[in-house]
Amino acid sequence: TKMLMDKEISNGETYHMNSGDGPYSYAKYSSYQKAIVDAAKKMLVEAISDNLDINNPSFGSSNTLRIADMGCSVGPNAFIAVQNIVEAVTLKYQSMQQNPQALEFHVFFNDHVANDFNALFRSLPPSRPYFAVGVPGSFHGRLFPKSSLHIVHSSYALHWLSKVPKEVMEINFLGLKNRRNYSTADEVLEVFSRQYKRDMQSFLTARAQELVGGGLMVLLVVGMQNGAIFSQTCSGMVFNLFGSCLMDMANVGLVSNEKVYSFHFPLYYTTPKELGALIETNGYFNIEKIEILARPVEHESPDYRICSFHLRAAMEGLVEEHFGKEIVEDLFERYTNKLEENSFIFDEEYRKETHLFVFLRRKIT
Amino acid sequence: TKMLMDKEISNGETYHMNSGDGPYSYAKYSSYQKAIVDAAKKMLVEAISDNLDINNPSFGSSNTLRIADMGCSVGPNAFIAVQNIVEAVTLKYQSMQQNPQALEFHVFFNDHVANDFNALFRSLPPSRPYFAVGVPGSFHGRLFPKSSLHIVHSSYALHWLSKVPKEVMEINFLGLKNRRNYSTADEVLEVFSRQYKRDMQSFLTARAQELVGGGLMVLLVVGMQNGAIFSQTCSGMVFNLFGSCLMDMANVGLVSNEKVYSFHFPLYYTTPKELGALIETNGYFNIEKIEILARPVEHESPDYRICSFHLRAAMEGLVEEHFGKEIVEDLFERYTNKLEENSFIFDEEYRKETHLFVFLRRKIT
Ligand SMILES: Nc1ncnc2c1ncn2[C@@H]1O[C@H](CSCC[C@H](N)C(=O)O)[C@@H](O)[C@H]1O
Ligand SMILES: Nc1ncnc2c1ncn2[C@@H]1O[C@H](CSCC[C@H](N)C(=O)O)[C@@H](O)[C@H]1O
Numbered sequence: 001t002k003m004l005m006d007k008e009i010s011n012g013e014t015y016h017m018n019s020g021d022g023p024y025s026y027a028k029y030s031s032y033q034k035a036i037v038d039a040a041k042k043m044l045v046e047a048i049s050d051n052l053d054i055n056n057p058s059f060g061s062s063n064t065l066r067i068a069d070m071g072c073s074v075g076p077n078a079f080i081a082v083q084n085i086v087e088a089v090t091l092k093y094q095s096m097q098q099n100p101q102a103l104e105f106h107v108f109f110n111d112h113v114a115n116d117f118n119a120l121f122r123s124l125p126p127s128r129p130y131f132a133v134g135v136p137g138s139f140h141g142r143l144f145p146k147s148s149l150h151i152v153h154s155s156y157a158l159h160w161l162s163k164v165p166k167e168v169m170e171i172n173f174l175g176l177k178n179r180r181n182y183s184t185a186d187e188v189l190e191v192f193s194r195q196y197k198r199d200m201q202s203f204l205t206a207r208a209q210e211l212v213g214g215g216l217m218v219l220l221v222v223g224m225q226n227g228a229i230f231s232q233t234c235s236g237m238v239f240n241l242f243g244s245c246l247m248d249m250a251n252v253g254l255v256s257n258e259k260v261y262s263f264h265f266p267l268y269y270t271t272p273k274e275l276g277a278l279i280e281t282n283g284y285f286n287i288e289k290i291e292i293l294a295r296p297v298e299h300e301s302p303d304y305r306i307c308s309f310h311l312r313a314a315m316e317g318l319v320e321e322h323f324g325k326e327i328v329e330d331l332f333e334r335y336t337n338k339l340e341e342n343s344f345i346f347d348e349e350y351r352k353e354t355h356l357f358v359f360l361r362r363k364i365t
Numbered sequence: 366t367k368m369l370m371d372k373e374i375s376n377g378e379t380y381h382m383n384s385g386d387g388p389y390s391y392a393k394y395s396s397y398q399k400a401i402v403d404a405a406k407k408m409l410v411e412a413i414s415d416n417l418d419i420n421n422p423s424f425g426s427s428n429t430l431r432i433a434d435m436g437c438s439v440g441p442n443a444f445i446a447v448q449n450i451v452e453a454v455t456l457k458y459q460s461m462q463q464n465p466q467a468l469e470f471h472v473f474f475n476d477h478v479a480n481d482f483n484a485l486f487r488s489l490p491p492s493r494p495y496f497a498v499g500v501p502g503s504f505h506g507r508l509f510p511k512s513s514l515h516i517v518h519s520s521y522a523l524h525w526l527s528k529v530p531k532e533v534m535e536i537n538f539l540g541l542k543n544r545r546n547y548s549t550a551d552e553v554l555e556v557f558s559r560q561y562k563r564d565m566q567s568f569l570t571a572r573a574q575e576l577v578g579g580g581l582m583v584l585l586v587v588g589m590q591n592g593a594i595f596s597q598t599c600s601g602m603v604f605n606l607f608g609s610c611l612m613d614m615a616n617v618g619l620v621s622n623e624k625v626y627s628f629h630f631p632l633y634y635t636t637p638k639e640l641g642a643l644i645e646t647n648g649y650f651n652i653e654k655i656e657i658l659a660r661p662v663e664h665e666s667p668d669y670r671i672c673s674f675h676l677r678a679a680m681e682g683l684v685e686e687h688f689g690k691e692i693v694e695d696l697f698e699r700y701t702n703k704l705e706e707n708s709f710i711f712d713e714e715y716r717k718e719t720h721l722f723v724f725l726r727r728k729i730t
Contacts, residue, residue: 131510132501133499135499136489145427146469
């Protein structure tokens with residue numbers, strides 16, 4: 001086990017979405033995420049209108065409102081989300097008979113250092129109503145001075161763990177011994193759930209320092225309905241199919257078994273109940289709202305190639321890092337075919353994964 | 366003339382230093398600039414100590430001090446400069462018996478959108494005493510909300526014009542007609558000087574909005590001694606030699622005459638007198654200090670290859686944009702040889718270019 005335990009596994013802090021220009025770029029294959037951001041727009045405008053307290057002294061007298069987007073990738077969804085927030089705040093000012101002209105927005109786009117910030121900067125909307133900056137670093141740690149932000153936003157990013165938890169290595173070893181893939185086994189989920197709790201505590205505590213008292217946080221979180229079992233959701237089955245492609249390749253000697261059993265996506269799908277509980281435990285925020293967003297309507301017959309592209313746009317970097325460049329084409333080809341053979345997983349009954357709309361307010365201390 | 370006038374010439378807003386990893390990277394060939402930053406350190410620490418008014422109410426009560434570096438390139442000089450400023454401010458707090466522990470630094474690294482921010486972010490000092498962000502965009506326009514900065518720094522960047530002024534096209538045409546290079550002729554210098562005034566006005570006015578009242582600005586500016594004539598300085602002669610290499614290449618048909626006559630570096634070397642006068646005209650700043658920095662000591666015999674690399678690190682992008690990739694190797698090879706043949710230009714009597722240390726304080730309005 002020694003060798004297996006020591007091996008570097010997919011490092012949550014170095015991966016990144018495919019960048020601006022390639023054929024499988026994240027910008028091109030993130031339309032599903034865009035639909036989520038759009039679906040959240042109405043809720044977001046309402047929530048900001050109800051909760052933004054512009055006369056709160058901790059907002060300062062400087063007439064600058066600071067917004068951060070955590071896990072922005074290379075756009076364009078982050079730009080749309082920020083635009084929605086700016087519009088909501090401006091509306092709120094107008095409704096309070098205050099002059100929004102005096103207000104200036106400073107927007108902080110955050111992602112990992114490995115994110116393609118050059119592409120992000122090139123694609124910033126040219127006539128944007130805000131000053132834009134890029135913030136490199138993990139949102140699981142501190143990134144901003146104390147009390148410097150008024151609104152924090154994050155979409156489609158908080159299901160990324162900071163790393164594949166070390167404990168999972170023991171289970172990988174069992175899997176390898178018994179030639180069974182435990183990827184979605186209960187023990188693995190338990191270990192991932194503990195990692196998620198640690199990561200969310202770090203995230204919430206860091207943001208609590210950075211937000212002013214009364215500051216707002218809008219989180220669009222990938223998750224599941226309460227009570228759902230991950231391996232029985234469409235997403236769980238998608239990951240299992242991906243895993244089975246890897247096992248097929250191991251069986252014909254294209255990759256080693258060790259590599260396959262030590263590969264995990266550093267992702268976790270929470271539930272409203274679990275997430276709510278850990279925000280309560282953290283204690284810095286009032287929960288104004290946790291709701292399940294209606295799932296975006298999809299095209300009649302899902303195109304498996306596009307579906308495969310989606311996963312590829314998000315995951316290629318990780319896969320390459322772990323297995324090397326050589327297997328990528330073959331793997332995603334197999335994966336596309338597997339999806340087609342197993343199209344039943346897209347049936348309504350398995351679509352238990354959801355997007356949570358979470359609206360928090362920093363307690364005033 | 367129509368064709369010549371319409372042609373896009375070197376666009377001041379798109380060029381960038383060579384990025385992190387190449388053989389002619391800016392990071393590798395900016396040791397001269399580093400020597401300037403080092404030489405300025407003592408002056409900077411003193412000036413901050415004398416002028417930083419930490420009890421000034423416009424510094425706010427937030428315990429965050431915001432520093433911007435304008436034209437940072439990809440490091441490392443920007444990091445050294447910022448480190449010096451952070452140390453100077455911390456010392457000042459200690460000397461005032463105030464607890465610098467409570468203070469947090471937010472540092473904004475600015476450069477053109479085309480700058481390699483990915484390389485900048487990758488090379489940020491890992492254990493830095495500040496929160497770092499990147500700010501894409503031209504420092505000739507607004508980049509920050511009103512009154513959001515406390516200290517602005519810029520080194521080795523303000524001699525870049527926003528563009529080669531349009532008027533110079535007329536003169537290029539004359540040059541072409543008479544087969545003479547007017548690059549450093551009086552008319553050209555005059556036109557460049559007017560562009561410099563416009564650009565510096567934009568720069569100063571933008572920074573005046575962004576700095577708090579009493580905020581400080583430290584500028585290390587490439588320039589000349591009062592009364593010096595550019596074409597008789599070492600730098601002026603270096604540019605003329607570069608131009609003569611291009612003319613040689615035009616003579617043997619490797620580039621067109623039009624291309625050569627329409628090429629100018631968008632640079633301008635000011636003098637203490639000229640710069641002082643235009644800061645006065647701008648009116649937003651008190652001049653605390655304009656001084657000529659002692660020239661860094663250089664190695665006994667200058668290595669012409671290194672000297673050529675220096676220009677290449679800074680200018681390759683511009684040259685490529687105007688002439689195309691093909692001529693670059695040949696051109697810089699010729700240029701290195703020209704430097705060697707004309708080594709007299711490095712003689713002490715021609716070293717009239719200098720670095721100005723400029724220390725300004727935003728007037729309190
Ligand atoms: N710890 C972390 N810190 C910063 N960014 C992270 C992160 N973990 C994941 N991410 C980033 O989160 C992004 C998720 S993709 C979502 C992008 C965008 N918010 C949208 O809605 O379309 C990726 O770019 C990934 O690099
Ligand atoms: N208008 C402008 N706006 C922002 N950056 C500019 C600019 N004009 C020039 N620059 C940048 O200024 C830098 C000059 S090189 C100097 C880099 C660094 N300050 C040092 O001292 O070593 C380049 O990176 C160039 O892209």
